[in-house]
Amino acid sequence: MLEATGLMVFYENMLALNNVSIKCEDKQIVGVFGANSAGKSTLMYTLSGIMEDIRKKETMAGGERITVLGQIRFLGRDITDLKPSKRAREGIILCPERRRIFPECSVIENLRIGAYLATPSQAKDTLEYVFKVYPSLERLQKRVGGFLSGGEQQMLAVGRALMAQPKLLLMDEPLLGLSPRIQAMLVRSTKEIRDEKGISIIVTEQYARPVLPIVDYAFILENGAAVLEGPRDEVLNNPDVRSAYFGVSE
Numbered sequence: 001m002l003e004a005t006g007l008m009v010f011y012e013n014m015l016a017l018n019n020v021s022i023k024c025e026d027k028q029i030v031g032v033f034g035a036n037s038a039g040k041s042t043l044m045y046t047l048s049g050i051m052e053d054i055r056k057k058e059t060m061a062g063g064e065r066i067t068v069l070g071q072i073r074f075l076g077r078d079i080t081d082l083k084p085s086k087r088a089r090e091g092i093i094l095c096p097e098r099r100r101i102f103p104e105c106s107v108i109e110n111l112r113i114g115a116y117l118a119t120p121s122q123a124k125d126t127l128e129y130v131f132k133v134y135p136s137l138e139r140l141q142k143r144v145g146g147f148l149s150g151g152e153q154q155m156l157a158v159g160r161a162l163m164a165q166p167k168l169l170l171m172d173e174p175l176l177g178l179s180p181r182i183q184a185m186l187v188r189s190t191k192e193i194r195d196e197k198g199i200s201i202i203v204t205e206q207y208a209r210p211v212l213p214i215v216d217y218a219f220i221l222e223n224g225a226a227v228l229e230g231p232r233d234e235v236l237n238n239p240d241v242r243s244a245y246f247g248v249s250e
């Protein structure tokens with residue numbers, strides 16, 4: 001479904017992604033694990049195309065030079081030069097790190113904004129589905145986004161991304177700062193979304209432990225390079241994974 005090869009991203013002279021190749025097959029959940037600054041968000045911005053917007057903004061502001069190299073194919077087509085809005089239309093939807101919901105808008109408004117790529121009937125069906133997966137969002141639908149708890153905001157961020165009708169959902173550190181109970185619920189719901197909707201998912205996390213059970217395939221990123229990859233069980237049983245698994249470098 002998605003195949004990126006030889007991705008390199010430089011922030012000025014700093015190499016943030018070093019020749020990363022990553023693949024996500026149809027209906028797979030792929031985990032990308034790595035410590036702080038490993039390059040997870042850079043990878044997600046590059047796959048979703050948002051890096052192109054960041055690059056242009058920096059150039060216009062006379063800031064640092066961002067260079068992006070490599071190739072990205074999605075559903076058999078080269079999308080390397082496709083703008084982020086076009087990639088979203090093709091079905092690549094990013095659920096960004098730290099949620100980034102619209103804090104002044106209500107839950108239902110946030111969800112409706114997400115539906116900008118959906119037909120009215122898709123929007124209606126998806127809204128029902130989002131409320132089925134996250135019943136608390138239905139109860140909270142008039143609540144202003146900024147007043148939600150971290151876990152509720154994360155549910156809303158995923159719900160909003162679903163409203164955009166993704167074929168491939170990119171989830172950047174969805175569990176960040178949440179309690180183990182909420183983390184477990186979000187992990188369960190992520191698997192449910194893949195199983196029930198057939199949406200492929202690439203999820204990044206600092207700590208592999210909570211997410212590894214639901215991923216089919218995993219990559220370990222270190223200092224911008226993919227140092228290890230394999231099917232879940234292979235990665236689980238690899239002694240070198242301990243550092244990524246526990247989030248400490250040994």
Ligand code: ATP
Nearest residue numbers: 011014016034035036037038039040041042043206
């Ligand atoms: P975290 O878990 O902290 O979010 P991450 O794995 O997502 O980390 P990135 O945000 O992709 O890591 O950052 C990778 C490296 O690139 C880091 O060293 C970071 O400081 C650097 N970096 C990220 N964005 C920029 C930028 N706009 N300009 C310069 N350096 C940047």
